[in-house]
Amino acid sequence: MKTNDEIVDTLIELKNEQHxxxxxxxxxxxxxxxxxSRYFNKTREFPLNNVDAFAKALHTTPEYILGFKENEIGSLxxxxxxxxxxxxxxxSDRQEKVYNYASDQLDEQNN
Structure with missing residues (x-):
């Protein structure tokens, strides 16, 4: 599991990536x-009992935030x-468009 500072750094990174x-x-x-603000300034410990809410809000998993799994699909x-x-x-409809576009790009690259 990550240290408190590493957890907060992960949260800050996710927050910034999502603007x-x-x-x-x-x-x-x-x-x-x-x-x-106190958690992000690292003057107080991040409350581990709130990790699920943060994961949902930041579109990730509690495991990723806490560092239990590197990621969900191996080494990325x-x-x-x-x-x-x-x-x-x-x-979901936009996810399908992204998948189709990526699939087309891969086919084009391989041919």
Whole structure:
């Protein structure tokens, strides 16, 4: 499992990748902005009992945040992780469009 600092760094990275403000993230996890700020400033320990809410709000898994699993599909690059996070934020019909586009690109590359 990651240390408190590593967990907070992961949360900050996910928040920034998704262009969320601290206020918006606080709203999504039903927490006061001031409390969230203390966690992000590392002046208080991140509350592990809230990891599920953060995972849902940041479109990831609790395991990823806590570092129990490197990722869900084996060893991925940073680029792979970014694509997966974006894909999780899309509606199912848009996810299908991304899949079809990627599949077409792969076919084109291989032919």
């Amino acid at each position: 969320l403000t601290l206020s918006e993230l606080a709203r999504r996890v039903n927490m006061a902005k001031s409390a969230l 690059t940073d680029s792979d992780r970014r694509i997966l996070r974006i894909n999780k934020m899309l509606s």
